[in-house]
Amino acid sequence: MTIALSISDVHVTLGHNHVLKGVSLDVRPGEFVTLLGASGSGKSTLLNVVAGLQAVDSGQLTFDGVDVGGRPPQKRNVGVVFQSYALFPHMTVGENVAFPLLAARRPAKERRAVAAEMLALVRLPGMADRVPATLSGGQRQRVALARALAAHPGILLLDEPMAALDKQLREQMQVELTRIQRKVGITTVSVTHDQTEALTMSDRVAIMRDGALVQVDSPEDLYRHPVDAYVAGFLGEANLLPTSGGRILDDPLGEDADGTAVLRPEDLELVPADEACPAWHVEGTIQLLSFQGTRFRLELLTDAGRKVVCSLPTSVDASSLVVGTRARVVCRDPERVHVIAAPPARPVPVAV
Numbered sequence: 001m002t003i004a005l006s007i008s009d010v011h012v013t014l015g016h017n018h019v020l021k022g023v024s025l026d027v028r029p030g031e032f033v034t035l036l037g038a039s040g041s042g043k044s045t046l047l048n049v050v051a052g053l054q055a056v057d058s059g060q061l062t063f064d065g066v067d068v069g070g071r072p073p074q075k076r077n078v079g080v081v082f083q084s085y086a087l088f089p090h091m092t093v094g095e096n097v098a099f100p101l102l103a104a105r106r107p108a109k110e111r112r113a114v115a116a117e118m119l120a121l122v123r124l125p126g127m128a129d130r131v132p133a134t135l136s137g138g139q140r141q142r143v144a145l146a147r148a149l150a151a152h153p154g155i156l157l158l159d160e161p162m163a164a165l166d167k168q169l170r171e172q173m174q175v176e177l178t179r180i181q182r183k184v185g186i187t188t189v190s191v192t193h194d195q196t197e198a199l200t201m202s203d204r205v206a207i208m209r210d211g212a213l214v215q216v217d218s219p220e221d222l223y224r225h226p227v228d229a230y231v232a233g234f235l236g237e238a239n240l241l242p243t244s245g246g247r248i249l250d251d252p253l254g255e256d257a258d259g260t261a262v263l264r265p266e267d268l269e270l271v272p273a274d275e276a277c278p279a280w281h282v283e284g285t286i287q288l289l290s291f292q293g294t295r296f297r298l299e300l301l302t303d304a305g306r307k308v309v310c311s312l313p314t315s316v317d318a319s320s321l322v323v324g325t326r327a328r329v330v331c332r333d334p335e336r337v338h339v340i341a342a343p344p345a346r347p348v349p350v351a352v
């Protein structure tokens with residue numbers, strides 16, 4: 001299998017912090033991989049290592065099989081887009097886009113042609129003579145992307161490129177960026193805090209925690225088969241319940257538990273109290289029922305003090321779902337129940 005980017009056992013220490021602890025990741029040509037993790041997990045540091053902006057203590061980095069560890073950023077053939085856009089205010093949009101070619105001493109005619117081509121790609125044709133101050137945030141972000149792509153880099157790096165945009169614009173830009181990335185077919189590594197962004201745009205998502213990669217998988221595999229409770233809770237909402245011998249064991253200490261069932265709220269449905277107990281069921285007292293337009297959100301508190309969240313269709317008869325009364329929910333499709341081998345944490349007492 002060809003590998004466009006290979007990161008192998010990279011360690012980075014900053015001050016007294018061991019920020020990257022042996023990170024390894026292979027990215028295929030044309031693949032879009034997103035680094036997703038909590039603040040401080042090391043995402044930007046890893047991106048900076050690839051860009052050549054951060055030296056490593058040890059480890060190896062190759063682009064298309066060639067070791068680039070010793071190369072400065074300008075010799076790595078990467079395009080980078082930062083959250084802050086970092087456009088040059090005194091230059092026109094066209095000059096900004098063509099800047100990598102100016103730095104490479106390409107002739108003016110070629111620079112103008114590439115700027116026009118890239119601005120057409122990001123759907124800003126005819127904007128070459130404007131200055132950045134006259135553009136909206138979303139337009140500036142497109143210019144930054146056009147500039148990153150102008151020198152036809154081998155790898156595109158995106159560091160929270162949409163964090164400064166409002167929600168609606170961010171969603172538009174996610175679609176737009178995916179379109180451009182697919183069209184250009186460029187290998188891309190992106191960093192984000194935003195789960196939806198990671199799930200929508202990526203071929204694979206790499207979950208980072210405390211300087212290490214916990215799981216790297218397709219968005220669907222991460223959602224359906226998280227390796228541990230951290231990943232399960234990080235991507236979307238998950239009910240984590242102790243299991244014993246293939247059923248839920250709602251015991252406060254979980255001492256006899258042999259694993260954790262990950263049950264997604266949308267996979268649970270109500271089950272009548274008189275129905276024989278299906279395997280993956282759980283019972284509790286209703287804490288909340290809220291109408292959310294297309295779904296009801298139902299929250300139960302189990303006898304052991306665990307919160308269970310269910311997302312129910314609005315076709316359910318909600319009249320019986322009264323706060324303080326009992327309800328039973330089940331996941332009828334065993335394929336939808338993912339069991340992690342380790343038992344969950346003990347429940348934190350919830351004020352009722």
Ligand SMILES: Nc1ncnc2c1ncn2[C@@H]1O[C@H](COP(=O)(O)OP(=O)(O)OP(=O)(O)O)[C@@H](O)[C@H]1O
Binds near residue numbers: 038042
């Ligand atoms: N110059 C430095 N000296 C010491 N520690 C540093 C330095 N720069 C970063 N760190 C630490 O390295 C860790 C990783 O930082 P990094 O910016 O890579 O995380 P991140 O996952 O990108 O976070 P965020 O999402 O907040 O940008 C953090 O704990 C940070 O405090």
